[in-house]
Amino acid sequence: MPGVRDKVAIIGMGCTKFDEHWDKDVKDLIVEACYEAFEDAGIEPKDIQAAWWSTVVSGFLGRSLAYPLKLDYIPITRIENRCASGHDAFINACYAVACGAFDLVLVCGAEKCKDVGIAIPAVIDPAEPYSSRVDTRFPPPAAFAQLAIRYFHHYGIPIEEGRKILAKIAVKNHYNGSLNPKAQFQRRITVEDVLKAPIVAYPLGLYDCCGITDGAAAAIITRADLAKNYRDDYVLVKGAGMSVGMYQGEIQDDWSLTYIEENVRASRMAYKEAGIENPRKQLDLAIVHDCFTITELVIYEDFGFSPRGKAPEDVEAGTFELKGELPVNTDGGLKCFGHPIGASGLRMIYEAYKQLQGKAGQRQVEIRNQLALTHTLGGTPVDSNTAAIAIVGLRGA
Amino acid sequence: MPGVRDKVAIIGMGCTKFDEHWDKDVKDLIVEACYEAFEDAGIEPKDIQAAWWSTVVSGFLGRSLAYPLKLDYIPITRIENRCASGHDAFINACYAVACGAFDLVLVCGAEKCKDVGIAIPAVIDPAEPYSSRVDTRFPPPAAFAQLAIRYFHHYGIPIEEGRKILAKIAVKNHYNGSLNPKAQFQRRITVEDVLKAPIVAYPLGLYDCCGITDGAAAAIITRADLAKNYRDDYVLVKGAGMSVGMYQGEIQDDWSLTYIEENVRASRMAYKEAGIENPRKQLDLAIVHDCFTITELVIYEDFGFSPRGKAPEDVEAGTFELKGELPVNTDGGLKCFGHPIGASGLRMIYEAYKQLQGKAGQRQVEIRNQLALTHTLGGTPVDSNTAAIAIVGLRGA
Numbered sequence: 001m002p003g004v005r006d007k008v009a010i011i012g013m014g015c016t017k018f019d020e021h022w023d024k025d026v027k028d029l030i031v032e033a034c035y036e037a038f039e040d041a042g043i044e045p046k047d048i049q050a051a052w053w054s055t056v057v058s059g060f061l062g063r064s065l066a067y068p069l070k071l072d073y074i075p076i077t078r079i080e081n082r083c084a085s086g087h088d089a090f091i092n093a094c095y096a097v098a099c100g101a102f103d104l105v106l107v108c109g110a111e112k113c114k115d116v117g118i119a120i121p122a123v124i125d126p127a128e129p130y131s132s133r134v135d136t137r138f139p140p141p142a143a144f145a146q147l148a149i150r151y152f153h154h155y156g157i158p159i160e161e162g163r164k165i166l167a168k169i170a171v172k173n174h175y176n177g178s179l180n181p182k183a184q185f186q187r188r189i190t191v192e193d194v195l196k197a198p199i200v201a202y203p204l205g206l207y208d209c210c211g212i213t214d215g216a217a218a219a220i221i222t223r224a225d226l227a228k229n230y231r232d233d234y235v236l237v238k239g240a241g242m243s244v245g246m247y248q249g250e251i252q253d254d255w256s257l258t259y260i261e262e263n264v265r266a267s268r269m270a271y272k273e274a275g276i277e278n279p280r281k282q283l284d285l286a287i288v289h290d291c292f293t294i295t296e297l298v299i300y301e302d303f304g305f306s307p308r309g310k311a312p313e314d315v316e317a318g319t320f321e322l323k324g325e326l327p328v329n330t331d332g333g334l335k336c337f338g339h340p341i342g343a344s345g346l347r348m349i350y351e352a353y354k355q356l357q358g359k360a361g362q363r364q365v366e367i368r369n370q371l372a373l374t375h376t377l378g379g380t381p382v383d384s385n386t387a388a389i390a391i392v393g394l395r396g397a
Numbered sequence: 398m399p400g401v402r403d404k405v406a407i408i409g410m411g412c413t414k415f416d417e418h419w420d421k422d423v424k425d426l427i428v429e430a431c432y433e434a435f436e437d438a439g440i441e442p443k444d445i446q447a448a449w450w451s452t453v454v455s456g457f458l459g460r461s462l463a464y465p466l467k468l469d470y471i472p473i474t475r476i477e478n479r480c481a482s483g484h485d486a487f488i489n490a491c492y493a494v495a496c497g498a499f500d501l502v503l504v505c506g507a508e509k510c511k512d513v514g515i516a517i518p519a520v521i522d523p524a525e526p527y528s529s530r531v532d533t534r535f536p537p538p539a540a541f542a543q544l545a546i547r548y549f550h551h552y553g554i555p556i557e558e559g560r561k562i563l564a565k566i567a568v569k570n571h572y573n574g575s576l577n578p579k580a581q582f583q584r585r586i587t588v589e590d591v592l593k594a595p596i597v598a599y600p601l602g603l604y605d606c607c608g609i610t611d612g613a614a615a616a617i618i619t620r621a622d623l624a625k626n627y628r629d630d631y632v633l634v635k636g637a638g639m640s641v642g643m644y645q646g647e648i649q650d651d652w653s654l655t656y657i658e659e660n661v662r663a664s665r666m667a668y669k670e671a672g673i674e675n676p677r678k679q680l681d682l683a684i685v686h687d688c689f690t691i692t693e694l695v696i697y698e699d700f701g702f703s704p705r706g707k708a709p710e711d712v713e714a715g716t717f718e719l720k721g722e723l724p725v726n727t728d729g730g731l732k733c734f735g736h737p738i739g740a741s742g743l744r745m746i747y748e749a750y751k752q753l754q755g756k757a758g759q760r761q762v763e764i765r766n767q768l769a770l771t772h773t774l775g776g777t778p779v780d781s782n783t784a785a786i787a788i789v790g791l792r793g794a
Contacts, residue, residue, distance in 0.1 A: 003498045050639075060453075061479050062641035063781045073662040075639030076783070077485050078478040082458050088474050092489045099496035101400045101637075240498075242447075242472030246463035265470040384460045386473070 009227035012041025018215035018338035082378030086345020087388030110216035111340030143380035167194035177332025184338035213338035217346035239274030245384035406624035409438025415612035415735035479775030483742020484785030507613035508737030540777035574729025581735035610735035614743035636671030642781035660699035
């Protein structure tokens, strides 16, 4: 299947600061992110032929995007797939451009979580209202805490030792975020800070958890053969992958709860399309779904960055730090940048885009192979997930 | 823009009876509709490479579709765009197939509205929580009642005369539904029944309003060049159109509130792609969003089936009846078939598919040009809308 590889290019992106924006509503955030993207691409809103709109709680119907941008009767698809919404929207927009339906489209994700929370849709979620299956849904920190406990148990890591490993991931992401004026949190933290913080769901403490916040991010995409009309340093879509579980893990006695199969499947799908055989060597950076520090640890292994059980050693070695072999979450990640659900996927692509263009300022990493991976995960490890990935690269990559 | 015309084929479809399914949950409905589609296409669930899932209140995340069907870690996009969700999902699936990303995909829409209602998301809809714009949102019957009153006023039709015209649309749709065992309501009604029914929002009475109900519908689509491997009477996608408003009507002094511009734009987009210049002559049938009888009346004009202001005359002449010049809502429409929000778009395509194949039984219409239009509308006339259209046809059309 040919897919989207090298058929679609990103020619403009925008991203607001992610923060508690009590003084702005979602329309303000949409305008800010999209106009940065329009300006970056050198286009105007009237040039947009169709749009994809990603949000979980901040506006049903395409009109929630159309209204603030004054988009004039164009097609707008609204996609919601929990935390994977942004990537899902981005990938669908790529399909539409790749098949020739449109030449120039907008993808925008935005969320005002601080006003309405994100719990309401979960409470009314009637997905399985009368299911006979054991209901393992409970708050995300508790679900991901199970992943941590099982991981430590499986690999014989004392819990307090494990907590130190996770703390180093939080320290890394806060350090990266401190170099990024658009990240929500600007303060560097220490391993001691993480370990001394209040426990949210043992063994995860306050600094092991990302924060739900407000923000928006946007991308302008076009057909690859048209991209050079807009800019020289456009970024190509190299591969996309998505995998949705149906609770297979729960019915497998031998599932160790030390990995997330949806991550494995989505990454292999995207690697195949992008022609990646050794992600650790071939990727210049990865921006992944670190909703909790344990999630990022497991992702290192799910994505083949580290062999199974060896991610802690790589953390100790600084492999995923800004100057390490494969920098991960160079912008601060969900942990430090913040997590406005429907916007996060686009925020990740924004960082990959800026890094590949060499425009990431103080947090710029070395670009050797011109390839970056971005990833979001919707769901919890004890439930089932939507894992979605977009791999992007400079032309010639 | 080449779009999807003749690139994508429907090779299987399924649809449950739409009803108050108190004894089934959404998973039962999904299984029933999808297995009818699998059987119709001669495939098995394991053959499906990716899926699109359309629902408003019956399951967030792709897993709500993956779980009942035991789809094994494939990509599943979840699309929600209110009443236009089903078409939005179908069109996006077409883009993915047309660009070559997948050979064989599923689109499913399902809803269990009777258990949870649809009011909850509307209440928490934070799309415009602090908008300075006048809030014209109120219950759909009241909003569409304004459309009726204004239409009658604009064309000088006495209200009680107008009510009789609308009644004839209800009578037609109930008659068509009585020939359709899958339609929710099976009883034929008279103009007198409609006029004597309790008023819901004047001038709209009980029989002018469609019912929110439970149901599911599904389509299997593939690349057009692969379709003949599955069946001879496959149905091609001929054109797609979508248009999202941003409240332009509200700020125009000269907007008469007798038409819905999003309908006009979406239909012209789809006509252009499908090569349709005279829809009344070229279409064999149309399945449109008759959430209220007045909606169907206005759609006749928005879609160019009748000249402006002349739809009442065409209603009187029986133009849109089963044996009329252009049969509309041959399956009973939303009015009689029922309206499980996320499923309705697929239900409409199901009817067009069966009619084109000559498999519509007692309600079969004459197929001359081998082209059918399907349409959903999300939003209300005094608000802003998402209008979405798919035109389908037999090969050679």
